[in-house]
Amino acid sequence: MTSFVEKFKIPYNESVEWDRTVGKPEIERLGLCGNTNTTKKSTVKGTNKFTWQARLDKLEESGQLSTSDRDFLEELESKGFQDKVCILPKGHKGKCSHKPYLPKVTKEIRAKKGEKKSALQKIIEGLVYKICDPENNPGGDPLPLQNRGGSRNNLTMIDKETEKTIRALAKKKRKTKYYKNLAIRLSMGASNTMISLAILDMLALVYHVKGAKEIFETYSEITPEYVKILKQRWKELKNSNLFADRPLVIFDENDNLQSPISNKTIELEQFGKGHTDLQGIQFGHIQPISEDKWMTRPSNVMPLPRHCNLKQSNSSLNDVPIEQLNDALKTVRRLKEHGALTNEYKSIMKQFKDLSD
Numbered sequence: 001m002t003s004f005v006e007k008f009k010i011p012y013n014e015s016v017e018w019d020r021t022v023g024k025p026e027i028e029r030l031g032l033c034g035n036t037n038t039t040k041k042s043t044v045k046g047t048n049k050f051t052w053q054a055r056l057d058k059l060e061e062s063g064q065l066s067t068s069d070r071d072f073l074e075e076l077e078s079k080g081f082q083d084k085v086c087i088l089p090k091g092h093k094g095k096c097s098h099k100p101y102l103p104k105v106t107k108e109i110r111a112k113k114g115e116k117k118s119a120l121q122k123i124i125e126g127l128v129y130k131i132c133d134p135e136n137n138p139g140g141d142p143l144p145l146q147n148r149g150g151s152r153n154n155l156t157m158i159d160k161e162t163e164k165t166i167r168a169l170a171k172k173k174r175k176t177k178y179y180k181n182l183a184i185r186l187s188m189g190a191s192n193t194m195i196s197l198a199i200l201d202m203l204a205l206v207y208h209v210k211g212a213k214e215i216f217e218t219y220s221e222i223t224p225e226y227v228k229i230l231k232q233r234w235k236e237l238k239n240s241n242l243f244a245d246r247p248l249v250i251f252d253e254n255d256n257l258q259s260p261i262s263n264k265t266i267e268l269e270q271f272g273k274g275h276t277d278l279q280g281i282q283f284g285h286i287q288p289i290s291e292d293k294w295m296t297r298p299s300n301v302m303p304l305p306r307h308c309n310l311k312q313s314n315s316s317l318n319d320v321p322i323e324q325l326n327d328a329l330k331t332v333r334r335l336k337e338h339g340a341l342t343n344e345y346k347s348i349m350k351q352f353k354d355l356s357d
């Protein structure tokens with residue numbers, strides 16, 4: 001049986017090459033600071049042991065981690081795999097930050113007496129949550145092992161089969177709690193450079209949501225030079241050539257972010273409802289995530305309404321418009337076969353014909 005570390009090495013090796021050829025040059029090109037280790041690593045409560053060490057201990061105890069595999073992972077840690085990268089402009093003042101310029105809930109917009117949260121507070125929290133999405137492995141699964149707050153460049157990423165094995169073991173030994181927050185799913189991983197540039201992209205995209213600029217601009221730390229970087233990235237992300245041979249249009253007539261699937265402008269009110277509302281904004285990928293190639297990286301992240309994310313399912317976002325057109329074509333063909341093609345359909349078909357000339 002292949003160890004989970006061997007499987008981890010497949011996307012990891014690709015990420016090393018990507019960091020070298022794409023990630024690091026991008027940080028340089030965009031004029032970002034790029035310093036690493038911007039935050040302190042967490043420790044196990046009441047001890048000096050790092051959380052990642054405790055996780056390795058548990059994996060070793062479960063019989064899934066050999067000594068040589070552990071050595072490999074510990075070496076990655078010492079090389080800075082789990083570090084955070086600063087994405088402030090090069091030569092910035094003050095502390096380094098890997099999640100800069102998140103809009104803040106200030107006194108003025110806080111909930112009034114009697115209300116739990118003000119509407120604006122909810123929107124801002126939704127924006128913050130979305131921007132932070134490239135950093136965190138999503139939760140929502142009540143089963144053990146899932147780490148709601150674990151970062152994507154977690155040292156312990158396990159494939160589906162290993163997860164199943166440990167889950168069964170936890171059940172047998174009645175140790176569900178012991179194995180909780182042990183690892184993230186391998187498909188959810190990323191390198192630290194991938195995450196930082198993905199956060200920058202999310203920031204650039206969310207900044208261009210209709211009405212969001214005003215919220216960001218109330219935040220005094222948002223400097224003109226940072227806005228310049230965000231606008232540059234937005235311009236680059238709008239270039240549909242970026243999405244290979246099947247372009248996506250991510251902006252509306254007023255240069256605001258839109259869903260490239262529904263072609264509707266994304267509204268502030270849609271943020272913070274990703275799990276409860278079909279219009280709620282979720283974290284989407286252009287190319288779907290896989291266990292072989294981590295997809296949380298720049299030019300591949302996209303805030304998407306839930307109904308569009310569901311439509312995408314496991315396909316590439318680039319394929320969805322083609323699928324939608326093929327579905328429509330089939331509908332028309334079936335209606336025609338049954339003599340039910342009304343003038344309304346015919347008029348739409350004519351518009352297609354005019355457009356395709």
Ligand SMILES: [Zn+2]
Nearest residue numbers: 033035086096
């Ligand atoms: Zn810095």
